[in-house]
Amino acid sequence: MALTVQYSPASHDYRHLVQDDRIHGSLYTDPAVFADEMQRIFTDGWVFVGHESEVPEVGDWVSRRLGTEPVLMVRDRDGAISVVANRCAHRGTTLCPQNDGHDRSFRCAYHGWTYDLDGTLLGVPGPKGFHKDTADLGLDRPGQVDGYRGFVFANRSGTAGSLSDHLGAGGTDLIDRTSNMSPTGRVRLSAVWIGQRIDSNWKMWPESDHDGYHLNFTHASMARAVPDTYYDEIVMTGEEASESATRAYDGGHLELDFRRSYTAELAWLGTTREKVADYCEALEGSYGPEKAKTIMWDGPPHALVFPNLFLAEMNIARIEPVSPGVTVHHHTPLLVEGTDESVNRRLVLQSEAAMGPASFFLTDDAVIAERMHRAFEGAAAGEDGWVDLSRGLEREHVEDGQRWSDITDETTNRGFWHHYRNLMASAAASSTADTR
Amino acid sequence: MAPEATESESIASGTVGSGVRDAVDELTRRDIKAFVYLEARLADESRYDEWEALVTDDMHYWVPFGPGDYEPGTRVSYINDNRARLGTRIRQLATGVHHAQDPPSSMRRVVSNIEILSAEGDEFEVGSNFVLYEHAVQATGHLRLWAGRTTHRLRRTSDGLRMAAKKVELVNSTSPLPNLPFII
Numbered sequence: 001m002a003l004t005v006q007y008s009p010a011s012h013d014y015r016h017l018v019q020d021d022r023i024h025g026s027l028y029t030d031p032a033v034f035a036d037e038m039q040r041i042f043t044d045g046w047v048f049v050g051h052e053s054e055v056p057e058v059g060d061w062v063s064r065r066l067g068t069e070p071v072l073m074v075r076d077r078d079g080a081i082s083v084v085a086n087r088c089a090h091r092g093t094t095l096c097p098q099n100d101g102h103d104r105s106f107r108c109a110y111h112g113w114t115y116d117l118d119g120t121l122l123g124v125p126g127p128k129g130f131h132k133d134t135a136d137l138g139l140d141r142p143g144q145v146d147g148y149r150g151f152v153f154a155n156r157s158g159t160a161g162s163l164s165d166h167l168g169a170g171g172t173d174l175i176d177r178t179s180n181m182s183p184t185g186r187v188r189l190s191a192v193w194i195g196q197r198i199d200s201n202w203k204m205w206p207e208s209d210h211d212g213y214h215l216n217f218t219h220a221s222m223a224r225a226v227p228d229t230y231y232d233e234i235v236m237t238g239e240e241a242s243e244s245a246t247r248a249y250d251g252g253h254l255e256l257d258f259r260r261s262y263t264a265e266l267a268w269l270g271t272t273r274e275k276v277a278d279y280c281e282a283l284e285g286s287y288g289p290e291k292a293k294t295i296m297w298d299g300p301p302h303a304l305v306f307p308n309l310f311l312a313e314m315n316i317a318r319i320e321p322v323s324p325g326v327t328v329h330h331h332t333p334l335l336v337e338g339t340d341e342s343v344n345r346r347l348v349l350q351s352e353a354a355m356g357p358a359s360f361f362l363t364d365d366a367v368i369a370e371r372m373h374r375a376f377e378g379a380a381a382g383e384d385g386w387v388d389l390s391r392g393l394e395r396e397h398v399e400d401g402q403r404w405s406d407i408t409d410e411t412t413n414r415g416f417w418h419h420y421r422n423l424m425a426s427a428a429a430s431s432t433a434d435t436r
Numbered sequence: 437m438a439p440e441a442t443e444s445e446s447i448a449s450g451t452v453g454s455g456v457r458d459a460v461d462e463l464t465r466r467d468i469k470a471f472v473y474l475e476a477r478l479a480d481e482s483r484y485d486e487w488e489a490l491v492t493d494d495m496h497y498w499v500p501f502g503p504g505d506y507e508p509g510t511r512v513s514y515i516n517d518n519r520a521r522l523g524t525r526i527r528q529l530a531t532g533v534h535h536a537q538d539p540p541s542s543m544r545r546v547v548s549n550i551e552i553l554s555a556e557g558d559e560f561e562v563g564s565n566f567v568l569y570e571h572a573v574q575a576t577g578h579l580r581l582w583a584g585r586t587t588h589r590l591r592r593t594s595d596g597l598r599m600a601a602k603k604v605e606l607v608n609s610t611s612p613l614p615n616l617p618f619i620i
Contacts, residue, residue: 099610191510191512192501192502192511192512194501195611195612195613196612196614197613197614199576199578199614220531220533221531221532221533221535222528224527224531225524225527225528225531333512345510348516349509351512352513352514352516353521356512357514357613357614357615357616358616358617363536363615363616364534364536368535370574374575
C-alpha cells in the first residue's frame, strides 16, 4: 500500500467492514479509511470544539483541531464565539502556534496580513498590488458554528443539519446532566487541558472510554492498589448483578450509566455531604431539594457525544485524531460555579488521579490501545483480523431511541460503529456513482 | 588550583558569593550529589521499594503543566502527589498487573548541572537537569526521550538525607505527552 493515499470517495465497502456483530481491524489502520473519516465525520458532521468559558474576554482564543484542520476558537468583538482557520489566507502560515492566548487581531508573521478576531481581513501591506477584493480573503471558517449550554460545536461543510438534530434527545440530556453539576448551570473549563499522546487509532478511544467489560482486567492494578473505589459495585458484582447499564443513543452517543450502582450520595465524588457542604447547599438553592438530591446521588454522566466529546464524569475530554496511528486524548477537570473553590480543588485532585499520561487509569488504557493498534497494522480488508462485538447482542433492550443492556455488554461499541457505518456508507453512496 | 578543582569536582552551589557556597560544607555537598544520583538510579531500575525509602512522610511529588510557578491544585498537573497518593502510585506499580509498566520500561537518565540553590537549617533545595531515555517495551517498542529540570528539597534526618519534595519541569510539558507511569 502506498504511504500517501489521495482522498478517493467510496474506496471501501463500509457495509461489509462494519457488520452487526463485528468490524474489520483495517478500519483502525488503513490510511484511506482515515482520509474518509476526516471528510465524512470531521468535515461533513458536527465536531466538539470547546467551551465558551475557555474564552471569557474579547480577544481570548484557544487553538483546536476539527479532525486534522487547525482552528482557533475566539471571543470576537461582538462577544460571540467565532471559529476560524488557524492558517493565513495568503500563503497558509499558522497564525497562532501556541495553545492559547489573547490578541486584539491576528497578524501573520510571514507578510503581515492582519485579520479581525472573526477572521475578516483587515489589511495587507502594499495593497496596490492586489486586484482581488480583499473582502474575499478572510480566514476560512466552518460552514456552521453553534453551541449548547456553552459547549461549542462546528461543522465545516455546513451541510450537517442543525446541532439540535445532531445531539438529539440523548446528547441533549447528557450535556444537561453535565452542566447541571454546577449550581449555576454553567460549568467552567479553566484548569488547562492536558494532552495524552497515544500510538493508536482515534476510534479505540470512544470504544475504550465506554467499555464496561474491561474494568476488571485492564484496571486490575487500580482495584488492588485502592480497594475502595466507587467502581467496586460495578466491577465486583459480576455479570447481570450490577445495577449499572450500557446505553447507545440515536446519533452515535454512548453512555456507561452508573447511576443505579451508587450506594451513597456523592459516591462519584468520593466524599460526603459534610466535606462539601457549601457545594451541596448551592445545588439545593439553585435546583430545589428534590432535583439537588437527584444530582448528588446520580452524579455526572460518563458518556460520548459523537464523535469526539467525552463527558468523563467530572472531566471533559476531547479525542483528537492526528493520523491513523496517533491520537491525542485531551482532558480538563469540569469546574463548577456558585460555590466556594474547595470543591474545585477536590475536582482538580480527582482529575489528576483519573485522567492523563501519569494517571492511575488512562495509562493502562493507553497501553491496551497501543497493543490493539499494533496487532492490526498489517490488517487488509477481506482477510483475517475481525473484531468481535457480539457480547450482549441477544439480551439488549430497545426503548425511547436508545439501546441498553448489562454494563459489561458491547452495546456501546455497536452503537458507535453502527452510526459510523451510516455516515461512512451513506456518504459514499451519495458522493459517487456507486460502482459496486 | 586545588580549591577550584575541588569545587568543580563536587557541586556548584548557587551564585558565587551568594552565601550558599559558605553555608554548605564539602561533606554535605558530596552527600547531596550522591543522593541525587542514587535517587535517579533507583528510578531508572524501577526499584520502587528502595526509592520510596528515600522520601519523608510529608513528601510532595509534582510534575506541573508548564513552568512550576503556580500553586499545585489551582490548575491541573500531570502529577501532584502527596505522600498518600505517592504510596498508591507505588503500590499500583508493585501489583504486577499495571499494564502500563508490565514489563517495566528500560530506562537510563543522565543527571547534570547540579546546584545547591538554597540551604536553610536541615533543608537544601537542589536543582539539576536531566535527560532520560526510555524504551517503552509495553506496546510500541519506541525509544522515548524525556528532558527537564528537577528541583529536590532534601532534608537531613537521623537516617541521612531524605527527599521532602521533587518537582520535575519537563521541557515539553505544554505539548501532549506519552505515558508517564514510572517515577520521573
